[in-house]
Amino acid sequence: MKGVAEEIIKSKFCIALTGAGISTESGIPDFRSKNGLWNRYDINEYGYLQSFLKNPEKVWKMLAEMAELFEKAKPNPAHYALAELEKLGLLKAVITQNVDGLHQEAGNKKVIEFHGSFNTLTCLNCGKKYSKEEISLKNLPRCTCNGILKPDIVFFGEPIPTKALNEALELANKSDLILVIGTSCAVYPAAELPIIVKRNGGKIIEINREESELSYLADYKLLGKAGEILPKLVEEVKKLMKIKER
Numbered sequence: 001m002k003g004v005a006e007e008i009i010k011s012k013f014c015i016a017l018t019g020a021g022i023s024t025e026s027g028i029p030d031f032r033s034k035n036g037l038w039n040r041y042d043i044n045e046y047g048y049l050q051s052f053l054k055n056p057e058k059v060w061k062m063l064a065e066m067a068e069l070f071e072k073a074k075p076n077p078a079h080y081a082l083a084e085l086e087k088l089g090l091l092k093a094v095i096t097q098n099v100d101g102l103h104q105e106a107g108n109k110k111v112i113e114f115h116g117s118f119n120t121l122t123c124l125n126c127g128k129k130y131s132k133e134e135i136s137l138k139n140l141p142r143c144t145c146n147g148i149l150k151p152d153i154v155f156f157g158e159p160i161p162t163k164a165l166n167e168a169l170e171l172a173n174k175s176d177l178i179l180v181i182g183t184s185c186a187v188y189p190a191a192e193l194p195i196i197v198k199r200n201g202g203k204i205i206e207i208n209r210e211e212s213e214l215s216y217l218a219d220y221k222l223l224g225k226a227g228e229i230l231p232k233l234v235e236e237v238k239k240l241m242k243i244k245e246r
């Protein structure tokens with residue numbers, strides 16, 4: 001833990017890549033763990049844009065469940081720890097694969113939503129945008145033109161939002177340290193980001209409950225719950241900063 005804290009303090013441009021694992025302690029299941037979403041909903045029938053277009057009512061059952069969980073979810077100590085790291089000037093940005101908005105709620109200002117966000121929805125017919133607050137998400141929502149509303153989240157088979165992709169690539173190329181937190185690193189291009197940092201001579205710190213597909217590349221691996229590890233890491237960073245100040 002001390003070595004990791006030292007890496008963060010001496011880094012010039014540290015960013016974080018987060019996945020569903022950082023939100024499980026907020027009550028939102030991840031995707032690939034045993035009680036993950038893809039173990040309850042077949043990814044081929046619910047995870048693709050085509051799945052939604054072919055049978056929106058069916059896919060909406062999963063989306064409504066997610067929306068309800070997001071409604072009830074609050075940031076957990078892992079989210080707050082990253083907000084504190086940003087306040088300390090040690091974390092330049094969070095690139096998240098999550099669509100739950102919990103990083104912003106915890107106070108992080110620079111958050112790149114790599115897989116979009118559930119906060120807004122778009123009409124597939126006329127393109128009109130809605131915020132999730134102004135409609136009921138219980139049943140498949142429709143536009144005033146009667147078109148189907150799709151949440152602005154990235155389904156498989158959809159491109160990463162251009163602005164988010166460009167910003168994330170620019171941040172990764174500027175980073176000498178990336179914290180990879182709560183992600184299996186199974187999905188590209190998100191999983192490319194730590195590889196870019198490493199290729200540029202930077203370091204990877206992985207904080208995950210178990211090994212991920214990029215663990216072999218990690219310079220440091222802190223295995224365990226993000227909600228327990230990150231607050232301890234921030235305490236260690238603050239302790240070392242005080243020592244350095246003397």
Ligand code: APR
Nearest residue numbers: 019020021024030031032097182183184187208209225226
């Ligand atoms: N603390 C640390 N790690 C955790 C915790 C926790 N409390 N809970 C779960 N994890 C770990 C799991 O062990 C797993 O390695 O987080 C990882 C979550 O991996 P996935 O379920 O694959 O989620 P993620 O990596 O975010 O998936 C990427 O896939 O389906 C798409 O668009 C979806 O953004 C998602 C993408």
